[in-house]
Amino acid sequence: MARRKKAAVVGRKRGPPAAPLSPASSEDEAPEEVSFGAAREAAEAERKLEGEAAQRHRELLKEKRRRRQELFAEQKRRKLLPEAVLQELTAAPPARPEGQAAAADPGKHRGGRAVKQGQGQVQKRVKKHKGRKGARPQGNYTAVRLKDESLTGLHQQLAKDFLNTQLYGPDTNRAQANEFFSLENKKDPVKKAAVQFVDKSWGQEKKLKAIRFKKRWLSTQMKNGI
Amino acid sequence: MGEFEVHRVRFFGLVPAGVRCLACQPRGGRLALARTDGAVEVYNFAANYFQEKVIPGHEGRSVEALCWAAGDRLFGAGLGGEITEYDLSRLCVARSVDGGGGPIWSMAANGSGTQLAIGCEDGSVKLFQVVPGGIQFERNLDRRKGRILCLSWHPSDTHIAAGSIDILRVFDVSSGQTVQRIMVNYHVHKVKRECIVWSIAFLSSGTVVTSDSFGRVQFWDWERGTLLESHTVSTSAALSLSVSEKEDSIVVGTSTGATYQFQLLPVKMGSLEKRWVRTKPFQHHTHDVRAVAHSSTALISGGLDAQLVIRPLMEKMQKKSYEAALRKFTFPHRRLVSCARKARLLLFQFSQHLELWRLGSTNETGKDGEVLPLCRMPEHLVQLKSKGPEHIYCSCVSPCGSWVAYSTASRFHLYRVQYEGDSVSVKKVPKVPKLLLPAYQLQFSAESGSLFVASARGSVHVLQLAELGGCKHLHTFRPPSGCPEAVYLLAVSADGHWLAAVSGDWAIHIYNLKCFKHHCTVPTYDCAVTALAIHPVTNNLVITYSDQQLFEFSIPEKQYTAWSRTVQNHGLHKAWLERDSPITHITFNPKNPSHILLHDIYMFCILDKSLVSLCPLPDNSALLMNQSTLKQLPETARQRQLHAFKICKKFQPLLFADLLDENCLVMVERPIMDFKTQLPLPIQQKKFGT
Numbered sequence: 001m002a003r004r005k006k007a008a009v010v011g012r013k014r015g016p017p018a019a020p021l022s023p024a025s026s027e028d029e030a031p032e033e034v035s036f037g038a039a040r041e042a043a044e045a046e047r048k049l050e051g052e053a054a055q056r057h058r059e060l061l062k063e064k065r066r067r068r069q070e071l072f073a074e075q076k077r078r079k080l081l082p083e084a085v086l087q088e089l090t091a092a093p094p095a096r097p098e099g100q101a102a103a104a105d106p107g108k109h110r111g112g113r114a115v116k117q118g119q120g121q122v123q124k125r126v127k128k129h130k131g132r133k134g135a136r137p138q139g140n141y142t143a144v145r146l147k148d149e150s151l152t153g154l155h156q157q158l159a160k161d162f163l164n165t166q167l168y169g170p171d172t173n174r175a176q177a178n179e180f181f182s183l184e185n186k187k188d189p190v191k192k193a194a195v196q197f198v199d200k201s202w203g204q205e206k207k208l209k210a211i212r213f214k215k216r217w218l219s220t221q222m223k224n225g226i
Numbered sequence: 227m228g229e230f231e232v233h234r235v236r237f238f239g240l241v242p243a244g245v246r247c248l249a250c251q252p253r254g255g256r257l258a259l260a261r262t263d264g265a266v267e268v269y270n271f272a273a274n275y276f277q278e279k280v281i282p283g284h285e286g287r288s289v290e291a292l293c294w295a296a297g298d299r300l301f302g303a304g305l306g307g308e309i310t311e312y313d314l315s316r317l318c319v320a321r322s323v324d325g326g327g328g329p330i331w332s333m334a335a336n337g338s339g340t341q342l343a344i345g346c347e348d349g350s351v352k353l354f355q356v357v358p359g360g361i362q363f364e365r366n367l368d369r370r371k372g373r374i375l376c377l378s379w380h381p382s383d384t385h386i387a388a389g390s391i392d393i394l395r396v397f398d399v400s401s402g403q404t405v406q407r408i409m410v411n412y413h414v415h416k417v418k419r420e421c422i423v424w425s426i427a428f429l430s431s432g433t434v435v436t437s438d439s440f441g442r443v444q445f446w447d448w449e450r451g452t453l454l455e456s457h458t459v460s461t462s463a464a465l466s467l468s469v470s471e472k473e474d475s476i477v478v479g480t481s482t483g484a485t486y487q488f489q490l491l492p493v494k495m496g497s498l499e500k501r502w503v504r505t506k507p508f509q510h511h512t513h514d515v516r517a518v519a520h521s522s523t524a525l526i527s528g529g530l531d532a533q534l535v536i537r538p539l540m541e542k543m544q545k546k547s548y549e550a551a552l553r554k555f556t557f558p559h560r561r562l563v564s565c566a567r568k569a570r571l572l573l574f575q576f577s578q579h580l581e582l583w584r585l586g587s588t589n590e591t592g593k594d595g596e597v598l599p600l601c602r603m604p605e606h607l608v609q610l611k612s613k614g615p616e617h618i619y620c621s622c623v624s625p626c627g628s629w630v631a632y633s634t635a636s637r638f639h640l641y642r643v644q645y646e647g648d649s650v651s652v653k654k655v656p657k658v659p660k661l662l663l664p665a666y667q668l669q670f671s672a673e674s675g676s677l678f679v680a681s682a683r684g685s686v687h688v689l690q691l692a693e694l695g696g697c698k699h700l701h702t703f704r705p706p707s708g709c710p711e712a713v714y715l716l717a718v719s720a721d722g723h724w725l726a727a728v729s730g731d732w733a734i735h736i737y738n739l740k741c742f743k744h745h746c747t748v749p750t751y752d753c754a755v756t757a758l759a760i761h762p763v764t765n766n767l768v769i770t771y772s773d774q775q776l777f778e779f780s781i782p783e784k785q786y787t788a789w790s791r792t793v794q795n796h797g798l799h800k801a802w803l804e805r806d807s808p809i810t811h812i813t814f815n816p817k818n819p820s821h822i823l824l825h826d827i828y829m830f831c832i833l834d835k836s837l838v839s840l841c842p843l844p845d846n847s848a849l850l851m852n853q854s855t856l857k858q859l860p861e862t863a864r865q866r867q868l869h870a871f872k873i874c875k876k877f878q879p880l881l882f883a884d885l886l887d888e889n890c891l892v893m894v895e896r897p898i899m900d901f902k903t904q905l906p907l908p909i910q911q912k913k914f915g916t
Contacts, residue, residue: 152328156288156305159329159347162373166463167481167514169905171419173462175910177903180512186916201236201900208782 178202229594233585233892237604238563238574238881241901242552242556243283245528246469247292247302248519257519260289261530263577263820265617266302266312266383271521273754274773275536277559279730281317282635283577285615291333295342295356303344305329309354315710315730316682318617318635318664321360322765327352332376336383343367343386345374351388351397365640367402370395380687387434387448389423394436406863408451409538410438417711427469427476433564434793435476437464443478443488445502457504459486464908470520475539476502477525479515482909484508485527488843510535513908530557530906548804551827556879556898557827559756563882563894569627570886571607573896577617580632582608586891607650608643621665624674629691631677633665640677642695659699661687666828671714676700680716682708684729686737701838703737705729706744715755720762724781728755734769753776756808763819770809770824774802776833789835801850802871810882817888825883832872851875 168174182194196202242477243261250257255271270276288304295301300312307329313549314321327346334343335356342354342361350369354361372390379386385405386397396406396597413420422439427434433454434446441460446453469476476488487506495500511529519526523542528534543550566572574581586604612618612634621632630641631808632653640655667680677697679687684705690698703725711730718725724745725737732749753771760767766787776798778790786794807827815821820836829851841872848856851873877883882894 119372152307154308155328155347159305159331159373160288166422168857172481174907176907177905180908180911181899181902183913187913195899200900202903207339 228504228712228889230889230891231588231591231598232877233886233890234877235572235583235604235894236897236900237583238896240557240562240574240895241883241904242532242558242574243577244513244530244731244905245517245534247289248517248526249292249300250519250521250526251294251298251525254294254298257521257526258292258294259517259534260292260302261528262288262531263617264289264294264304265577266300268300268314269534270772271752272738273376273772274808275313275457275553275555276754277555279317280558281312281319282617282619284617284635285578289838290329290331291344293333293335293342295335295339295349297339299356300335301335301342301361303333305331307346309333309342309344311360311629315712317666317712322363323354323363324867325352326363331373332388333698334377334379334386336379337381338383341383343379345377345388347373349373349390351386353399354898359600366404367397367399368404370404375423376426378426378434380428382429385428385448387426387428389426389436392421392722394423394426394434394446396434403405406448406451407810408446410436410444413748416564423467424463425467427467429469429473431473435467437467437478438790439463441480443467443476443486443829451807455502457502458486461483465514465516466518468518468520471522472489475520475529477518478518479518479527480552481514482885483511483513483529483531485510485515485518485525487525491905508537509780510537512902513905515636528905530903532901544663551804551806553806555807557807557881557911561810563880564621564623565882565884565886565892566623566625566627567884567886568625571622571623571627572619572723572882572892573619575618575632575768576782577722578612580608580610580612580618580621580630581606582610582630583622583883585886609654610639610641612639612653613637620667620680622668622670622677624670624677625672626674629670629674629677631668631670633668638665638679640661640697653695655695656698657686658697659689663698666712666714667716669718671718673722673724675722678716678718678725680713680727682712684713684727684733684735686713686725686727688725688739701742703727703735703742703744705747706735707737709733715758717758717760717761717767719765719781724760725768726758726760726781728758734758734766734767747780748779749786751777757810757812757824759812759814760824761814761819762816768812769811772808774798774808776806799871800852811884815885815888820869823883823885827879827881829877830874830877830880830883833858834872836868837868837870895907 097209178194185192185195191225192198243263243265246262247308248257249261256270257269259269261283263509264287266281267277268279270278278914286306289302289308290304292300292302293356301309301316301835303309303325304440307327308322310322311320315692323421325344325346327344327350329347330344331347332345335341339354342356343363344354346352348369351374352368353364353367355364367386372393374388374390376389377386386399386401388395388397392409392411394408394410395404397403398405409425419439423436424439425437427435432448434448435443436446437443441458441464442666442757443457443459443464445454445455459478459907460480464477464478464480465475474490477656478486479489485508486504487504488502490500491503493501510527511531511533513530515529517528524536524538525586525644526534526536532554533628538552562575565571566813570585572583572585573584584605584607586600588598588601589601590598592598611631612632613876614637616634616636619633619635628643632639635774638658638661640658642653642655644651644653661679661877662681665681669678671678673815677689677691679689681687686703688700690700709729709731713727713729715728716725723739725739726734727737728734731852732753733750734755736745736748737743738745741779747771748767751771753773753775755911756770756772758767758769759779763783769779776793778787779785780787804830805826809824812822812824815823820834822833822835824831824833850871853872853874856868877893879896879898880893881896884892887893
């Protein structure tokens, strides 16, 4: 019963694929006569194919899972690695504790980013660290002496922050310079545009930045074009 | 007068620092002012509000409170936690003492000027004794939680009122205990903000006046702990207040830039009962008014827009004269630009760096008022950053453009600048002679062979400069009868024969450079000297004073010239004497010996001495600024109206003007709107229809 059903299923399956192969034959004709033995062999072949496909699918999933597990294991291992590298490095150069602390955190982040890319070379990362340490700090690091970072500096900073929040914090009703100085232009009997448009010297840095960006963009476009 | 090609320079990016503290000297007629960059200035009221002393700032120094004590001594305290005493003769910090309580928010001197009270970050009020050599810690008053933002002594010196966050406290000075604690944070709207008491004053009647961050000015009875009156002056914070000596007038400054006057007025005509009434509103500033002061005749306010505004009160003035005019000061009363005439270079002095620019050039000519196109743009050649946190006192560039010198409080730098075609190289001169620093003024001689350094105690050092880049100390000039103050202005003659120096006591000494001896002293005048220069041909010294008087002194003859006597006998025009800003630079035209060129912030003037013989100087009925009318008159009519003062008001505000060659002028302007973007943000104003 099951075999017949399967044969019927197989037959039906074979139906649609057959139609595109022989578009000229019309649906009014009787179905083909197939011998039982041939049908059974065909069914077995199909089953085998399907089984193989399913197995391959399972294998693929297994492979994926395995790879993911490996990845996590690697990440876990790699998180510890930068510390070791830094420990080696702290032994060598002169004492710059602040600079080290500042470089340690970005070091971790850099390491993390490298891992996410899926590259697994330790040597490359070490070189990256060493390269960064050798070159003068780019980005947002400053090397400061401990002598300067004293307690009075901290108190002074807290006091300044308090003053800033009280005078320029979120509750205060501060306006941008352009808004504030454009009020006169707008209330004039002869209305004028806002100051940033009327006065040519406003926003010089933004204009310069825009010019430089345009130059760079155009040059990249030319390069890509070529 | 002729036609001039004018280089109109507007690329001097000066951003003056905002005014943070003001302190009126109790019986001296002086005003001390502190800026947000730590600079301290002293204005002399009697000398027409001239900025007579400037102590440049320091990167780490913030001044939150300034006060006069023991007569002439000026003390400042800031968020660095130190109380500094300023030496006003040597224009530097005399000594500083650590307060011991963290950042200091406020400081006040008692009525007799013998004690200083400071309010600290940790909530303590500390008392210091003012002793001849400095100050000495006396004791702490009762310490509670909450930073002390403002302090005021009771006129009898028995109690101190201190304002904090949400609270106002009164201390008994003898016992040191807190005798009253008043909560000030009740308010109309249920806002979750805390109420900051920004400033406080203690009146002799026992009333405490506070201004807080809700824009209210409140009057409290401290003994009963009750609120007597409350006035809401603004929707934004009321940042500062000051009471007059007679305690009948209070000036309040707010965050929006408005200042208000409160007066104690009788309720009805002739009634004995008096009440505080808000009388006059003023809107002189665009940014926060963080400092106000009340002198006996004027309301003084200083805002973060770098303006100092002095509003004399009409009821205190005898008659309506220039004395009662509103005075506004934004720019300093000294030169910040030096010019190398032959090389066409300008040196701009900022607080922590110098910029050397070369002027552009044009090949075209045009008519009066036309703008000519440049064939070469002005170039920024060199930027010299001063090392260290100290700000620059003075700077100078030599006339040939190859030497640049500047001085800070503890260092003196001399550089050699070399031009090879289009490139510029700057080399520091290594072995500079050790001088007593700081230098207050620097001046190169006409052929760039010597450098004159103005120093403390009236002395001027002469340094010889060698072509190869060396520097040697030649001589030091000292005034014959000693002088405690520092020299702040120098002038050298074109032939290198004479040197004139003005010190802080306003005495002008003239020295002979050929035999290194003191030549003579100009007769003293009771006003500050604002500019001086020696004529290249006649060796006459032209002097301008802060009350706008003009003198010409002949150095070889050791007396005033005939022209100067004529001008003094005739008297200067009223419009000339009623100018707001002092003359900061005098220069001459070598091709035309009878011309004197001078400028102040709002005008540029060419004085033609030769016209005196043809027609008299303008008297008060004639128009002083008559250049535009003269242009329209025919030649014959013009002769009748002509006078010696040719004034041009086209270029304002003018920081520097000089003659480059025969018919070429350079004018350095700094339009006020150009630096307004770089100031801290102002409060939003809602105007109907925008």
